[in-house]
Amino acid sequence: MHDIQKILSERTWEYDYDDSEIDDIIWSEIAASQSMGDFICYLVHNLSHAKHRAEAQARTTTSVDDDPSPVFYPLAIERIHALAQSGNATAMFHMGKIHALGIATERNLQAAIGWYQQATDQGDIRASCNLGWLYQSGDGLEANKEKAFRLLSIGAENGMVVAQASVGMMLLTGDGCSRDIAAGLQRLEQAFEAGYLNAGNHLSDLFFAGVHVPRDVELGHEWLLRVAQKGDARSMAILGHHLVSGSRGKQDYETGMKLFAAALSNGFVTAHLWLGSLYRDGHGVERDLEQAAFWYEQGAEAGDINCALALANLQATAAETENKLQ
Template structure:
């Protein structure tokens, strides 16, 4: 909940990103590169370079070296009143990047950032109180206050969190209509995963009677945005005939599009469909082709499936097919 790329595009962390990259770009520590990818400053400019270096770096040392030099520079900005730097000091203490993990310090930095109008800090601190984290106990009332403040100031992910709270009656009275409305608004404002939450709610009937048609409609809306997970799951459902709808052609197309975005389960599902002849004509050559593509992309499950094809009897069951959304 602290490293999602979910913030409005108006946030710009390139000043923080520049400080960090100056300190880690020549580092031989895998830890510096891993933590950089985990930290995810908004509009970070060096993610592809960091990923490429990780692939060729021979050292196994995961102790961050450059980050330990970057943190005092970020702290100096925070102490001068920079709310962006305050937010990142909070996040670094939550994740334990360049400093020991310290939730008390994290909360203090987030509170300072909020006092300066940093709405991302409202969300992160709201989630800390919503779920409890480390030594920080659950405080639903404070979580609701902070997430409401974020939602009122353009944080569409905060609206989704509030929507789920109202649906579940999590710290607030159950209000299904308000919960659904907040999730719809969150999706319309740009938080794609709010649509996944809506689809899941309609499919599972967790909060109200299940509505398979509405579930498919919402999952289709999310897939239409280019979200690879939604594309893959909807493709699976349409090929397998899950939740009352079958459209094999569209399902296969969506699964193939999901593999183009390297959504790993889609490789496995396509391979298994062809391997077992479920929804499509059984074709072991195509099954092997999809497993090979998945294994090459880094899927251990696809590699395992390839190994299993070397003489094992095929079972008609797809592992995990009963509940994947």
């Protein structure tokens, strides 16, 4: 369900947690740094309510030393470590995160697990969730679905919407718990309503595929539309692709193209690639290599490397075909 690296760094608790003490420690050490690496580490660390995010972003492009190796961040980590050893649960959580992501240090999941466990014992909800995801994935330790379910349930009960979705999926599959379809669907819907839009994508996928629930194409489309209407550009493009291609049992070219346009206007550059491939392969539209090239070129100009590669392959194939005809 989740990529563990993404989960460990995802900003899913910004509204609930105050990392100002950790933020102040880090910035006091790196503020005068000329090393790009220190500011990259700050951005990767992704503190809740980080006060210096915009400045750090700017400093990654203006630093005198463009070496990505941090210079002063390790000093901040030493101070966070000392704070954690004094019993500060927030600092314990951050020591876990630093080791889990390898921020200004070698990635060390055993150390991360130890710190997350200490923070969990002190009642830190974020640590409980991250530890739960590690037990769920078996990344760095032996997978333990039952323990993962217990830890993630703590997060879900304390307003962690991603944990709520994880618990929902575990209830649907029976991983680490008794299978309960109704409760699993309810958890996913609650996570969506609380702001975790990807829970709606999970529901859409479940109904489209008929996995753990009866297949229901209408409900699949309905959930994907609900996510798109919340402003999720990727979901706009996914629904657009389904409607143009007819790949999910319903075809509506006009609405599909409008959704693609909305996705592009909201910054989902990959929509260029999907449009180009529809025209290249003739899925739901008449095969048109000129249109395919147009969309690939638009995406390449917007910085999408996959569009650039697709355009190059399309041009190479066209040249090869032309040579054979001569």
